[in-house]
Amino acid sequence: MRIVFMGTPAYATTILEALLKNSDIEVILLVTQEDKPVGRRQTLTPPHIKTWLLEHDLHVEIYQPKSLRTEEAHVKIARLKPDYIVVAAYGQILPKEVLSIAPCINLHASLLPKYRGASPIQSTLLANETYAGVTSMLMAEGLDTGAMLxxxxxxxxxxxxxxxxxxxxxxVAAKLTIMTLQNFPLLAPLAQVNANATHCKKIKKEDGLVSFDQRAQSIATQYKALTPWPGVFLESGLKLLDLEFYSDEEETLVGVIKEIKAEGIVVTCKEGTLLLKTLQPISKNAMNAVDYIRGKRLNCGHTLV
Structure with missing residues (x-):
């Protein structure tokens, strides 16, 4: 079967790799986002999936349109006459002109209809869900609203x-992709129950702001969900690069250094404590939390910030 694949980050790369290894599948085109300037020097950097493809010298044509809402994009894809278009974290909503070319199958990283949108994995963690998953679905014009496969x-x-x-x-998405494609003619698409749907927004830098006035467990949850970007940081700009939940004991004061250990410092929160291991002050390198407080001449009983 002939496949046009659309994807951008490492999540998509893993799925593409599985498709390329399958002898029954021919990937005839990779559609990915444009190269973008990254870092302080704004170095033009290709998407993860493009870099991987070029490093492995795999002869798949790469197409990086600014938008799929152009006649050029529609004609280019339509002329290839794909059997399926497979989409995984591509980063653009497909217009109806592209959706009409062939069945478009999306590998969305949530158990739909929960967490439709741009940040399903982070949102799953922030909600303290018990399970995480992937849904293969037929794409429609709405955002992650199509029938599930x-x-x-x-x-x-x-x-x-x-x-x-x-x-x-x-x-697991890579395996689900192969299973969905191999069994597609036999599958009975299941419509989503819109009343059960939740939506998740694109993660922004300000989402990483935390305060010791929060519960320790809440900060630890944000840390797990928002690492490596945007990470978690205090209003002062101090980044909490490595931390873990320490205890749920009730505390009378917040932001106070309660204990100094070899691996870091224990700091009080509104409820419970955190073990902070690595910190990064503004415009400085990351450092061990113990070295940080020593440099600030702080000790047990002092407020961290």
Missing amino acids: GFTYLKIKPEHNAPMLFDLLAD
Whole structure:
């Protein structure tokens, strides 16, 4: 079968790799986002999936349109006469002209209809869900509203953070993609119950702002969901690069250094405490939390910020 694949980050790369290894599948075109300026020097950087494809010298044509809402994009894809268009974290909504070319199958990283939208994995963690999963679905003009074709899921463990879940879900999504394509003629698409739908927004930098006036468990949850970007940070700009939930004991004061340990410092929150291991002050390198407080001449009983 002939496949046009659309995807951008590492999650999509894992799925593309599985498609390329399958002898029954021919990937005839990769559609991905444009190269973008990254970092302070604004270095023009290709998407993860393009870099991977070029590094492995795989002869798949790469197409990076600014928008799919052009006649050029429609004609280019339509002329290839794909049997299916497979989409995974591409980053653009497909217009109806593209949706009409061939069945468009999306691998969305949530158990739909929950967490439609741009940040399903982060939102799953922020909601303290028990399970995370991937849904294969037929794409419609709405945002993740199409009929569902298949599911796969896993149980979220206490140590799981966003990067771990991205990797784990990419692996199961790759298997689900192959199963969906191989069995597509036999599948009976299941309409989503819109009344049960939830939506998740695109993550912004300000979502990483935390305060010791929060519960310790709440900050730890944000840390797991928002690492590595935007990360979690205090209003002062101090970044909390490595932390873990320490205890749920009630505290009378917040933001106070309660204990100094070899691996970091224990700080009080509105409810419970956190073990802060690595911190990064504004415009400085990351450092061990103990070294940070020593440099600030802080000790047990002092307020961290």
